[in-house]
Amino acid sequence: GQVGFTADGRDLVVTTKAGANSIDVFPLGPSGVPAAAPVVTSLPGAVPFAFVTDQTGRLDVAEAGPNAVAAFTVDPDGTLTQGPVIDLGQAATCWIADTGSYFYASNAGSATLSGLTLNADGTFASLGTTSTDPGTVDAAASRGGHFLYAETGVNGIVDEFAVGQNGALTSVGSVTVPDAAGAEGILAF
Numbered sequence: 001g002q003v004g005f006t007a008d009g010r011d012l013v014v015t016t017k018a019g020a021n022s023i024d025v026f027p028l029g030p031s032g033v034p035a036a037a038p039v040v041t042s043l044p045g046a047v048p049f050a051f052v053t054d055q056t057g058r059l060d061v062a063e064a065g066p067n068a069v070a071a072f073t074v075d076p077d078g079t080l081t082q083g084p085v086i087d088l089g090q091a092a093t094c095w096i097a098d099t100g101s102y103f104y105a106s107n108a109g110s111a112t113l114s115g116l117t118l119n120a121d122g123t124f125a126s127l128g129t130t131s132t133d134p135g136t137v138d139a140a141a142s143r144g145g146h147f148l149y150a151e152t153g154v155n156g157i158v159d160e161f162a163v164g165q166n167g168a169l170t171s172v173g174s175v176t177v178p179d180a181a182g183a184e185g186i187l188a189f
Contacts, residue, residue, distance in 0.1 A: 039078030052098040086124035099145030140188035156180030
């Protein structure tokens with residue numbers, strides 16, 4: 001799955017996807033080392049894959065089982081409280097990227113990106129889907145969130161999109177990365 005930190009940096013979060021179908025929260029001590037055993041939240045069938053921390057501090061988790069994005073609040077004791085969920089109606093939703101204002105879930109089985117934003121009440125609103133090259137895997141936003149880059153694993157292509165003021169994606173090109181077919185993981189600056 002993924003390893004990352006909560007927005008406040010107090011906890012280390014690990015998604016276990018198909019292994020245990022859980023999200024593990026490790027409280028961190030003053031030196032940054034886990035201070036205790038993790039608090040494990042079991043999510044049978046959800047296949048929690050990747051996550052981002054949104055502007056409210058929640059974890060927004062791409063769930064490959066139901067092909068959805070689910071929001072979780074990390075409570076002070078490390079337990080998770082599930083919030084809003086949005087069904088994307090796509091296949092193999094595994095990764096999620098954050099531009100600062102919008103979220104884009106990568107749907108490997110549908111070769112699409114699902115755009116999302118937050119409503120005032122904290123629920124998700126769909127911005128629709130955008131087609132990519134086959135095998136959409138990870139995505140990353142540029143600093144400032146003006147561009148989104150989607151790695152597509154079938155042919156090793158990175159699709160490039162401009163992010164509009166309303167969150168709409170406009171293709172600005174693509175590049176084939178040598179020897180990248182089947183690769184996973186992308187970072188943008």
